[in-house]
Amino acid sequence: MTKSNLIVWDEARFEVGIEDIDNQHRKLVGYVNNLSLAVNSHLEESHLSALFMELYNYIKLHFKTEEIYFCTLNSDDCLLHELQHKHFIEELDRIIALNEFKKNAREVLFSLTDWLVHHIQVEDKKFITQNQHQSLI
Numbered sequence: 001m002t003k004s005n006l007i008v009w010d011e012a013r014f015e016v017g018i019e020d021i022d023n024q025h026r027k028l029v030g031y032v033n034n035l036s037l038a039v040n041s042h043l044e045e046s047h048l049s050a051l052f053m054e055l056y057n058y059i060k061l062h063f064k065t066e067e068i069y070f071c072t073l074n075s076d077d078c079l080l081h082e083l084q085h086k087h088f089i090e091e092l093d094r095i096i097a098l099n100e101f102k103k104n105a106r107e108v109l110f111s112l113t114d115w116l117v118h119h120i121q122v123e124d125k126k127f128i129t130q131n132q133h134q135s136l137i
């Protein structure tokens with residue numbers, strides 16, 4: 001099994017141009033890669049669960065940061081963005097409640113990575129591009 005990172009940080013692909021948010025996204029990618037390496041190394045279940053919870057807690061902290069910043073730019077669009085975050089956290093809560101990560105770590109890891117990468121590259125970037133542009137008009 002590969003020991004390479006699941007997500008390769010690429011400024012052009014990931015950076016949204018807001019330093020604090022970019023730093024948190026970079027850190028988030030680090031948590032995903034740590035978890036991926038641990039899954040591929042078949043570490044014991046308690047270790048994998050601890051890394052999964054670390055990622056989960058960091059995602060929640062990061063979403064709060066984004067929501068505070070985004071709501072200063074556009075309160076209407078912010079509500080939709082908050083809803084996207086809320087639904088993802090609810091999905092992670094469901095995964096935790098049903099022990100799904102313990103049952104199928106790779107599938108859960110790939111699924112949450114797919115959501116996060118899409119969210120950063122499309123939703124976060126779109127929000128900032130549109131709303132920073134509007135605030136200049």
Ligand SMILES: [Fe+2]
Nearest residue numbers: 066119123124
């Ligand atoms: Fe977001």
